[in-house]
Amino acid sequence: MEIKVIAFDADDTLWVNEPYFQNTEKKFCSLLEEFLPQHALSRELLKIEIENLPLYGYGIKGYILSMIEAALKVTDNNLTNEAIEKIIGYGKELLNEPIELLDNVEEVLQALQGPYRIVVATKGDLLDQERKLKKSGLSRYFHHIEIMSEKGEDDYLKLIKHLDILPNEFMMIGNSLKSDVIPVLNIGGHAIHVPYHTTWAHEQVEAKLDHENFRHVEHLKEVLGLMPV
Structure with missing residues (x-):
């Protein structure tokens, strides 16, 4: 890769x-x-x-x-x-809910920050997501933060163009097959699915993916075993 x-x-x-x-x-x-x-x-x-x-x-x-x-x-x-x-x-x-980081988040970001440019690509309200990032204490790890109104193929292509890379040089990590995985694979990128125990009904899809650029892990820390660091 x-x-x-x-x-x-x-x-x-x-x-x-x-x-x-x-x-x-x-x-x-x-x-x-x-x-x-x-x-x-x-x-x-x-x-x-x-x-x-x-x-x-x-x-x-x-x-x-x-x-x-x-x-x-x-x-x-x-x-x-x-x-x-x-x-x-x-x-x-x-x-006003507190920000509760998931397990091993900082460990993974610290390990990946040097070899790769790390970005956030998330949907949501601009002000609310900016507030969450600030409260999380994670902002220092990210080269770029993209708060998107949607996560379709065109949206990812726009982000990739902004980052001045090719689709096969981009990897997306997230909990939603619908938003974080399928559109990225469709444009030639790489994706890792990290499931979360509860997912909004609108983001749920029934899909069995067999794609050379797709990986599935049960816990975020397993990403480090897939990426050269």
């Missing part, structure tokens, strides 16, 4: 993210359980989130708006001001 740049996803690859959203969703469903059972409300919220992605993008702010919209729909627009305040409060709690 002629890898020059290694890109890391952030949420649920470098630090904990999805469990915080799941805890918030439980509180949201409990708030409205008199109107709809939890499983049905969760499905409705997910549907509205996905419909709103072209408008709001990924991140907590869009999630707050989608929760309010879902609450208005299931209550037939009879949502109280108190309930709206609680939903906004859930969102603010999400924005």
Whole structure:
């Protein structure tokens, strides 16, 4: 492999993210359980989130708006001001959650920082992701930080062009086959899948990948056994 740049996803690859959203969703469903059972409300919220992605993008702010919209729909627009305040409060709690690094993150970044240019390539709200990076204490490891509205093939090609490398000199490491692996393989790059125990439903895909540029590891530290350092 002629890898020059290694890109890391952030949420649920470098630090904990999805469990915080799941805890918030439980509180949201409990708030409205008199109107709809939890499983049905969760499905409705997910549907509205996905419909709103072209408008709001990924991140907590869009999630707050989608929760309010879902609450208005299931209550037939009879949502109280108190309930709206609680939903906004859930969102603010999400924005203020501590950054919990996943196991061996700093060890891996330290080992890879010298031989390779290390970048972050993550989806989400710009302000929120910048805040997370600052709180994480990891910024010093990264040559470049790319906060993307989407992670499709064209988005990765744009990033690769900015980094002034060829696709086969780029490796992406992340927990999502849909966003971090498949589009990178499709453009001729390399990808390592590091699964996380919980993944947002919208990012889940059923795929068995057999590709010469693809690797799967169970833990991030195993990456060091695949890359010359």
